[in-house]
Amino acid sequence: MRGRDADARQRAGVPDRNPQVGCGLDSDQYRRGQLAGRLAVWTAETVLVCALTLLGRPADSFPPITFINEPPADVSRYAEAFVRTGERRIYVITSSWMFQRAQNATFQCGEHQALRKLASVLVHEEWHVTHGGDEAGAYAAQLITLAYLGSGPGHPTYYDVSLSMRMTLQGRKGR
Numbered sequence: 738m739r740g741r742d743a744d745a746r747q748r749a750g751v752p753d754r755n756p757q758v759g760c761g762l763d764s765d766q767y768r769r770g771q772l773a774g775r776l777a778v779w780t781a782e783t784v785l786v787c788a789l790t791l792l793g794r795p796a797d798s799f800p801p802i803t804f805i806n807e808p809p810a811d812v813s814r815y816a817e818a819f820v821r822t823g824e825r826r827i828y829v830i831t832s833s834w835m836f837q838r839a840q841n842a843t844f845q846c847g848e849h850q851a852l853r854k855l856a857s858v859l860v861h862e863e864w865h866v867t868h869g870g871d872e873a874g875a876y877a878a879q880l881i882t883l884a885y886l887g888s889g890p891g892h893p894t895y896y897d898v899s900l901s902m903r904m905t906l907q908g909r910k911g912r
Contacts, residue, residue, distance in 0.1 A: 784839045787846035788855040800866045802827045820865045827862040857882040876902035
């Protein structure tokens with residue numbers, strides 16, 4: 738007697754015909770579809786939108802933002818962003834470690850710590866556009882932003898920004 742049950746038993750034994758076979762997270766099909774050996778990176782614009790989303794702010798609530806690959810000669814090679822006196826524009830350095838981590842994340846907006854840092858850097862630079870060269874105020878705004886985003890006191894990023902603030906402010910006192 739050949740009926741639907743017999744056909745089902747035959748199909749179940751055919752490995753390439755059963756859609757449930759080889760569909761787990763360790764299947765070859767899944768590994769090929771994942772980002773193993775991934776060549777693409779997220780665009781700078783995508784990374785920026787992710788950081789702004791963390792802040793809950795639209796892009797037009799900030800001064801214009803320009804992406805540059807390398808810091809100019811008159812800017813520290815460790816800078817992640819900067820502003821120019823007299824310009825109402827933030828320059829974000831896309832070759833910085835922070836930006837590269839966010840841009841190379843496996844998943845869109847997936848490198849949370851790098852995005853928190855970028856969001857805080859944007860707030861720091863926005864402070865300069867609005868209030869001038871006041872580093873104490875800019876760093877305070879950045880630290881408050883980090884705390885708001887869940888990377889407050891006791892977090893390595895908060896510590897690093899605090900250390901940068903102390904070094905910057907001490908350097909200005911020595912002038």
